[in-house]
Amino acid sequence: MKKYIPLIIVFILFACSVHAQEQFTTYIPNARAEGYGGSQVAFFDSPSLVFWNPGALSFATDDQIMINATDPFSLNYISYSQFIAPKQSLGFSLNRNTQNNYSLDIATIAYSYRINQFFSAGANLNYGQYNNDHDDFTSFGVGLLLKSSVNRSSFTQSDFSMLDLFTRPDFYDRFAFGLMIHNIPLGNSSSPHQLRIGAGYQIFKKGPHLNFGYHIHRNDNTSHFGAGFDLMQNIALYSGVTDFDMNSFAFGGRFSFGMLSTEVTYSSRTEKLSISLVIRTRDSHLKIAKRYADDGAKSIKEANFRDAYKAYRNSLAYNQNNKAIIYFTDVLSKKIEIEDIKIDSLIDRAEYFENKGWFLNATINYKKVIAIDSSNNKARHKINKLRPKCDSEINIRYKNGKKWYAEKNLEKAKTVFREILLIDEEHRGALTFLAKIDSINSIVSNELYYRSLGYFNQKRLDRSHTLLKQVLALNPNHENAKTLFEKVKKEIATSKPIIYRLFDEGLSLHKRGRYVSAINKYEEILKMNSDFEPARKQLELSRAIIRNIVDPKYSRARRLFDKGQYTAAQNLFNDIVRMKPDHQQAQFYLRKIREVEANSLNDLYNTALTHYRNDRWNSALNVCEQILSQNPNHADAKQLKNEIYNNMRLKDLQESGLALFKQGEYLRAKRLFQQILSKDPGDVIARSYLQECDIKLNKRSADLFRSGMAYFTSGKYEMAIMEWNRVLEIDPDNESALEYKKRAQEMLNALKELD
Numbered sequence: 001m002k003k004y005i006p007l008i009i010v011f012i013l014f015a016c017s018v019h020a021q022e023q024f025t026t027y028i029p030n031a032r033a034e035g036y037g038g039s040q041v042a043f044f045d046s047p048s049l050v051f052w053n054p055g056a057l058s059f060a061t062d063d064q065i066m067i068n069a070t071d072p073f074s075l076n077y078i079s080y081s082q083f084i085a086p087k088q089s090l091g092f093s094l095n096r097n098t099q100n101n102y103s104l105d106i107a108t109i110a111y112s113y114r115i116n117q118f119f120s121a122g123a124n125l126n127y128g129q130y131n132n133d134h135d136d137f138t139s140f141g142v143g144l145l146l147k148s149s150v151n152r153s154s155f156t157q158s159d160f161s162m163l164d165l166f167t168r169p170d171f172y173d174r175f176a177f178g179l180m181i182h183n184i185p186l187g188n189s190s191s192p193h194q195l196r197i198g199a200g201y202q203i204f205k206k207g208p209h210l211n212f213g214y215h216i217h218r219n220d221n222t223s224h225f226g227a228g229f230d231l232m233q234n235i236a237l238y239s240g241v242t243d244f245d246m247n248s249f250a251f252g253g254r255f256s257f258g259m260l261s262t263e264v265t266y267s268s269r270t271e272k273l274s275i276s277l278v279i280r281t282r283d284s285h286l287k288i289a290k291r292y293a294d295d296g297a298k299s300i301k302e303a304n305f306r307d308a309y310k311a312y313r314n315s316l317a318y319n320q321n322n323k324a325i326i327y328f329t330d331v332l333s334k335k336i337e338i339e340d341i342k343i344d345s346l347i348d349r350a351e352y353f354e355n356k357g358w359f360l361n362a363t364i365n366y367k368k369v370i371a372i373d374s375s376n377n378k379a380r381h382k383i384n385k386l387r388p389k390c391d392s393e394i395n396i397r398y399k400n401g402k403k404w405y406a407e408k409n410l411e412k413a414k415t416v417f418r419e420i421l422l423i424d425e426e427h428r429g430a431l432t433f434l435a436k437i438d439s440i441n442s443i444v445s446n447e448l449y450y451r452s453l454g455y456f457n458q459k460r461l462d463r464s465h466t467l468l469k470q471v472l473a474l475n476p477n478h479e480n481a482k483t484l485f486e487k488v489k490k491e492i493a494t495s496k497p498i499i500y501r502l503f504d505e506g507l508s509l510h511k512r513g514r515y516v517s518a519i520n521k522y523e524e525i526l527k528m529n530s531d532f533e534p535a536r537k538q539l540e541l542s543r544a545i546i547r548n549i550v551d552p553k554y555s556r557a558r559r560l561f562d563k564g565q566y567t568a569a570q571n572l573f574n575d576i577v578r579m580k581p582d583h584q585q586a587q588f589y590l591r592k593i594r595e596v597e598a599n600s601l602n603d604l605y606n607t608a609l610t611h612y613r614n615d616r617w618n619s620a621l622n623v624c625e626q627i628l629s630q631n632p633n634h635a636d637a638k639q640l641k642n643e644i645y646n647n648m649r650l651k652d653l654q655e656s657g658l659a660l661f662k663q664g665e666y667l668r669a670k671r672l673f674q675q676i677l678s679k680d681p682g683d684v685i686a687r688s689y690l691q692e693c694d695i696k697l698n699k700r701s702a703d704l705f706r707s708g709m710a711y712f713t714s715g716k717y718e719m720a721i722m723e724w725n726r727v728l729e730i731d732p733d734n735e736s737a738l739e740y741k742k743r744a745q746e747m748l749n750a751l752k753e754l755d
Helices: 002-016 031-035 054-059 285-301 305-318 323-356 359-372 377-406 410-423 428-457 461-474 479-511 515-528 533-562 566-579 584-598 601-613 617-630 635-647 650-662 666-679 684-713 717-730 735-754
Strands: 064-071 074-084 088-099 102-114 119-130 136-147 175-185 194-202 209-216 222-232 235-242 245-257 260-267 272-280
Touching: 031 235, 031 245, 031 260, 031 272, 054 074, 054 088, 054 102, 054 119, 054 136, 054 175, 285 305, 285 323, 305 323, 323 359, 323 377, 359 377, 359 410, 377 410, 377 428, 410 428, 428 461, 428 479, 428 684, 428 735, 461 479, 461 515, 479 515, 479 533, 515 533, 515 566, 515 684, 533 566, 533 584, 566 584, 601 617, 601 635, 617 635, 617 650, 650 666, 650 684, 666 684, 684 717, 684 735, 717 735
Parallel strands: none
Antiparallel strands: 064 074, 064 272, 074 088, 088 102, 102 119, 119 136, 136 175, 175 194, 194 209, 209 222, 222 235, 235 245, 245 260, 260 272
16 A cells, blocks of 8 residues: 555645635535545445545445425435446435625536445546536546455455554554545636545444544635444434534434435534435345355355355455455465466367367367356367367267257257257257256156155155155255155154054044044055055945035925025035035035025125114124125125124123134134234133134144145146135135145146147
8 A cells, every 4th residue: 555655645635736616615415424424434334425535436336316405395406326246336425505796507427436344446537517608618527535444365465564453453444544635627617626635533342433624615614523422223423513613513313214314414604504314225234245245155166166266255345344255355365376277277288189189188178178167268269269179079978968869868869968068058959958857757757756745745755755856866956856855754654553543543533433434544544554454445335435425415405595595505515525525516505595695795884884883783793794795805894893893891701702612603703802802912712712813723734734735736727726715715815725726736737729
């Protein structure tokens, strides 16, 4: 950094030898600068640096837009800055400065370059126009910033004597010194300029932050002092004074909310309130630094050290003080030096083979160079030069690969095409055939994986195990399949005693006449082991008994439906579906009943309204529930239900909830108990029954999901969707039900297209 000292001295002397102008040079565009006493030359975190010191912009690593107003409904300044990792920044601003009878509009663009971790330089270009006399001017400015930072190994050999001071742990990232020559005229412009000097120091980690500025004008030099501190994480307060004159006193604060910050300052000099709105336009610099660090870590895992080095350099550009990344960057630079030695050796070998006429071997060595350093132009040039000489050997191998592919020997074909790509990575034929092979394997392996996952969820472990072996044979790197395969192996190891226990439970249920529960046990066994014949025989026996029960019940339900007794018919049809879920006729009549009921919703609502007006709360509530069971989005019924809850006594709510719980209406009961607890959080009975409702509903949800999976794997997609819809009535956010419902719908759509 010693070489920059003469430049800084010349910079100051040049600035001191020129004159200044009042209007543009004394203008303060943003609230925080006003609050810090009217200077912000040594700051490095604001888009207003386009005006104050473009040299500091390359340290402003958050992309931000700033809007400032000093009069109601009148914007006087807007600026934007964008950091381009690892060393550059761009910015622009528009401002209107009105003083006395003059109005000046100025447009500014700025560029900044970070020379190293301590030092940056930049410039801006201004175009201004006076609105009163339509006179205009063009000017530019140059700025420098020097700041403290963490010591890095790449700078430890510097002979700059102040380095130790600038890298002390209690000093880095707390001190900054800025220098700016503002408004240097271009062409015939008579607009003079100004020298700004600023320094800032943060005493402790959270403040206070002290800021001093000295502006050299033609007629009057001014000093600016300000101080601020962080009151809490999102709130900072500051105040400042110009020329230590209390009549030029200002104070304000900065309030941050996520990507938005607001700066508010009152100035006794202008007797106005200045407000700046700062909006971050992308993730914070710390998040971006972490993202680059993660990319670097990923590249290291892939042994791609050069990309890792670039990623870590970009990470440091956003967060200079991450010592771990500094360490990794230093280690990687040494690693790259070793790689460079290896590259030189590979190139020597490749050139030896090339001189011998062994073009394939030479190409392979050049390819190894590219594998280490993808930007090695010499190796790329040699590969392109040797490619025509390798074409005959490539053609022979390509024909062999096509032959294996035609014979459905995909593994051998894949090996041959990969060998071709080692020599010619852009060989269209090899790429095409490899893509076909990968596509075939990917489609087949994914389909097999989801089928195996379905079998696993159904506890059909033997089928899941067989399919997973096929998946991993096609795609050994299928991470989900590998994870599931380990789970299946563990489940199989512990499933045998479970199978015998379930079989005994099924026999016991069968003897007690609980045939549906017995069937569930036998089906659960067959999901785990489809070859367990005792369970299969008992399953067939139980189903035959259920058929003898279902047929007469179906006849009774039909007669009730024909007579218009829909509620009684619906109860019977529901019983039939619970015993025999694939009973198509029962499902058909249930849909018909729902259609009939949908036509009477308005009548039902009027009935509920009548009950409500006559203070018959339970009757009104039951009718509302009936409406919502048919149309969950019925807004009037929802509103009336809430009004009923508000009017019902806690005792009435509890009695209704207990009655619904005993009837197995756990979802409706749960809503009532939640309503009770919203009014009386200490109600022990309501809380206890609410927990019981959750347990019952979770079990019902799991049973319904498994039932849906059974339909799904057997190709009965509509039935599966119906079951998963019932799951979603209980748990609308059930990810498994949502995912498999989507897959079932996709399968139905695909079947329709085939038809």
